[in-house]
Amino acid sequence: MHILIAPNAFKNSLSAYDAAQAIQKGIKLSTLKCTTECFPIADGGDGTASLIIKQLQGKTVPVTVHDPLGRLIQTSFGLIENGRTAVIEMADASGLRLLKHDELNPLSATSYGTGEMIKTALDAGVNKVIIAMGGSATVDGGTGILKALGARFLNEAGHELINLPASLTDLARIDISNMDKRLPDCEITVLCDVDNMLLGSRGAAAVFGPQKGADADAVGKLEAGLSRFNDITLRETGKDISTIKYGGTAGGASAGVYAYLNASLVNGIDNFMELTGFNEALNRSTLVITGEGSIDEQTLQGKGPFGVANLAKLKGIPVIGLAGKVPAKPNEQLNQYFDVLLAIGNEPSDISTALNRTGQNLIRVSKGIADMLRIG
Incomplete structure (x- = not known):
């Protein structure tokens, strides 16, 4: 299994690069047999x-x-x-x-x-x-x-x-x-x-x-x-x-x-992915993990995780989306692109605390994903 790690920035918390590193660290803490590739993405926003x-x-x-x-x-x-x-x-x-x-x-x-x-x-x-x-x-x-x-x-x-x-x-x-x-x-x-x-x-x-x-x-x-x-x-x-x-x-x-x-x-x-050769990285992958601060219906209006998920689904590659905030109820539109949506928080907290914990939450959730993949 080769996992492509392609998050957007988590606004006011982690850059896309740092988010990708945290997800990769979490996966490596697991005993899942896989390779990983970090390809942080951006959609025209800051960074x-x-x-x-x-x-x-x-x-x-x-x-x-x-x-x-x-x-x-x-x-x-x-x-x-x-x-x-x-x-x-x-x-x-x-x-x-x-x-x-x-x-x-x-x-x-x-x-x-x-x-x-x-x-x-x-x-x-x-x-x-x-x-x-x-x-x-x-x-x-x-x-x-x-x-x-x-x-x-x-x-x-x-x-x-x-x-x-x-x-x-x-x-x-x-x-x-x-x-x-x-x-x-x-x-x-x-x-x-x-x-x-x-x-x-x-x-x-x-x-x-x-x-x-x-x-x-x-x-x-x-x-x-x-x-x-x-x-x-x-x-x-x-x-x-x-x-x-x-x-x-x-x-x-x-x-x-x-x-x-x-x-x-x-x-x-779309332009970022074309310019940076994202498609070639995607062709090497069997699973994609993307994310940003919030994933909801507005994500489908051209935000980074949607661009990643859309291209991955065209190739039949499953996509996991991670975010600080996801819809509480299943969303049919989002489910067309994201096979799994996970909120990374694990306990009630104020927004400042949640932002400060983004890195450690990404590590923890990513390890959990890898552990579940390991046991099938």
């Missing part, structure tokens, strides 16, 4: 770029950029495919994890630093950029990215807007005449971990604004600004970015780069 760079043995490039609130920070991006392709983690420049809780303010936070990373990648001579957009602190429609690359956002008087995205409601024109001239020759792909649209009740402001510090009033202002951005974009480019799937990713940054950088918006996990 995706580092896994791609590691899997493809890429090179890390240090860079100085501005964080969401305009402070200079040191970060990095990756180069793969002999330096022709840059892999950028938006969260490394514009991420929630860069801010303290009392600093969260999506009316002021911008994606400018991510644009600086793209510009530095172009300086390095790339002709392709892959952006993992999960984990951002921003709801600016990507205006920060575009501004860093030379776009100007103007009001009716022709003056450049300041304090984006709060001032987006005053947008009258977008001047792209000074955009970086190398961009048309660069292929940009955005790995998306959610399929939300830009606007509306399931849009960037309504769904992700509160997660990034916006109260009800701020959500309304963000929605109005993104709506204005969409109206001007439709008028000037003919692209209605309110209708595109994945347009709500990273506070609408995906929509902005789609409209002005001609970026392709793709399902994060």
Whole structure:
């Protein structure tokens, strides 16, 4: 038996790599005769770029950029495919994890630093950029990215807007005449971990604004600004970015780069697996173990474990899903992809304790799985 261990990150607890190591350790504590292979996965969320760079043995490039609130920070991006392709983690420049809780303010936070990373990648001579957009602190429609690359956002008087995205409601024109001239020759792909649209009740402001510090009033202002951005974009480019799937990713940054950088918006996990050669690892396997913090019906909307399970089931390979939280009752839709779903907790605990115990719980449950497989 060869077991492929392919978890996503357990949010706020373990990285995908550490989760895979914990599962493997649990299996090895058993006397089950098997081989194992760790292949941590990501779906465009925070940590995706580092896994791609590691899997493809890429090179890390240090860079100085501005964080969401305009402070200079040191970060990095990756180069793969002999330096022709840059892999950028938006969260490394514009991420929630860069801010303290009392600093969260999506009316002021911008994606400018991510644009600086793209510009530095172009300086390095790339002709392709892959952006993992999960984990951002921003709801600016990507205006920060575009501004860093030379776009100007103007009001009716022709003056450049300041304090984006709060001032987006005053947008009258977008001047792209000074955009970086190398961009048309660069292929940009955005790995998306959610399929939300830009606007509306399931849009960037309504769904992700509160997660990034916006109260009800701020959500309304963000929605109005993104709506204005969409109206001007439709008028000037003919692209209605309110209708595109994945347009709500990273506070609408995906929509902005789609409209002005001609970026392709793709399902994060499918693209990750194709890029990293996951299919070859799967072909060597007789059982797959995947997981993340929660597995429920939302998992089926393109999250990492679903991508793994879907591909495995197409090949007739059984799948075990591990999570901190799974549905209490059998779920017919989930059961089509996961042969077994297991919650890793073993006693009542508060959320902080449960998060701290994720590693040891994964070890314990994985050993139990291996022991059961051993006795048939």
